[in-house]
Amino acid sequence: MRCMVLDAARTPLRLASLPVRTPGPGQVLIRVHACAVCRTDLHVVDADLTEPKLPLVPGHEIVGTIAALGEGVERFGAGDRVGVPWLGWTCGECEFCRSGRENLCAQARFTGYQIDGGYSEYTVADQRFCFAIPGGYSDIDAAPLLCAGLIGYRSLRMAGEARRLGLYGFGAAAHIIAQVAHWQGRQVFAFTSPNDIEAQAFAREVGAVWAGGSDQPAPDMLDAAIIFAPVGPLVPAALRAVERGGTVVCAGIHMSPIPSFPYDILWGERVVRSVANLTRSDGDEFLAIAPQVPVKTHTSHYRLDQANQALDDLRAGRLQGAAVLVP
Numbered sequence: 152m153r154c155m156v157l158d159a160a161r162t163p164l165r166l167a168s169l170p171v172r173t174p175g176p177g178q179v180l181i182r183v184h185a186c187a188v189c190r191t192d193l194h195v196v197d198a199d200l201t202e203p204k205l206p207l208v209p210g211h212e213i214v215g216t217i218a219a220l221g222e223g224v225e226r227f228g229a230g231d232r233v234g235v236p237w238l239g240w241t242c243g244e245c246e247f248c249r250s251g252r253e254n255l256c257a258q259a260r261f262t263g264y265q266i267d268g269g270y271s272e273y274t275v276a277d278q279r280f281c282f283a284i285p286g287g288y289s290d291i292d293a294a295p296l297l298c299a300g301l302i303g304y305r306s307l308r309m310a311g312e313a314r315r316l317g318l319y320g321f322g323a324a325a326h327i328i329a330q331v332a333h334w335q336g337r338q339v340f341a342f343t344s345p346n347d348i349e350a351q352a353f354a355r356e357v358g359a360v361w362a363g364g365s366d367q368p369a370p371d372m373l374d375a376a377i378i379f380a381p382v383g384p385l386v387p388a389a390l391r392a393v394e395r396g397g398t399v400v401c402a403g404i405h406m407s408p409i410p411s412f413p414y415d416i417l418w419g420e421r422v423v424r425s426v427a428n429l430t431r432s433d434g435d436e437f438l439a440i441a442p443q444v445p446v447k448t449h450t451s452h453y454r455l456d457q458a459n460q461a462l463d464d465l466r467a468g469r470l471q472g473a474a475v476l477v478p
């Protein structure tokens with residue numbers, strides 16, 4: 152199988168040819184039809200996340216069909232279409248796993264980080280962590296739902312009942328969550344990089360009532376904000392924009408340092424919190440909601456061997472919506 156391999160941090164991925172793996176007990180072999188590119192992949196390649204297996208096949212927003220079943224697989228059959236997310240394995244036994252918080256399992260293993268992922272023609276996944284993909288979505292359109300959608304949705308839940316919702320950083324996750332929030336009757340305020348007129352127009356297209364630069368004041372106090380951009384100074388900026396009792400959710404896995412800020416912008420029971428990974432119930436819930444909205448994903452397609460180009464375009468902010476690799 153052809154795949155793109157990371158040999159060492161801060162080096163380009165290499166096109167390689169590896170033998171197709173045989174699925175072990177409880178695993179499925181998946182023929183990959185599409186794999187979206189997540190900002191987390193950039194954090195792995197750029198060594199912001201420091202513990203990848205190496206060499207590594209990145210990619211954790213995988214859509215494909217089952218090509219072979221390991222022993223004991225009963226959730227899926229050959230030919231079924233499935234999605235593979237970031238959460239690839241949990242221990243099932245720790246206090247977090249046993250209390251519905253498997254996203255916090257200290258032994259959790261992640262697709263495209265500690266488990267080879269979807270920048271490949273084939274991948275192997277644990278059946279228990281795969282999702283059925285709702286009909287009505289093409290493989291390419293469904294791929295960004297698997298992380299931008301799932302973890303974005305968990306972040307939206309953490310924002311509570313907020314009616315006026317700020318989204319900081321308008322990439323793959325925000326363009327999906329804006330649609331869900333709009334459908335839920337919320338008002339979405341989109342904050343992009345200063346002067347990114349294209350991203351602001353895109354935000355309005357997918358349901359934002361207002362879009363501007365993160366250096367601009369919001370036209371109204373926000374009830375909550377979600378920060379998707381990995382930019383620490385956005386935390387005090389968002390705190391200043393939220394009303395008393397409001398929550399600022401940091402949705403990314405990595406963020407540059409947060410500058411110190413005066414206590415009075417946190418005062419008034421404002422909350423700053425992070426969102427880590429996803430649980431399988433987040434996935435079930437979001438994949439049931441997505442077709443009702445219906446969430447429409449905006450994608451740019453790349454061949455598998457153009458993965459480095461896709462990562463560069465994401466790094467440089469040249470994308471609207473999500474990049475998707477098509478093997």
Ligand SMILES: [Zn+2]
Nearest residue numbers: 242245248256
């Ligand atoms: Zn656990």
Ligand SMILES: [Zn+2]
Nearest residue numbers: 189191298299
């Ligand atoms: Zn991701």
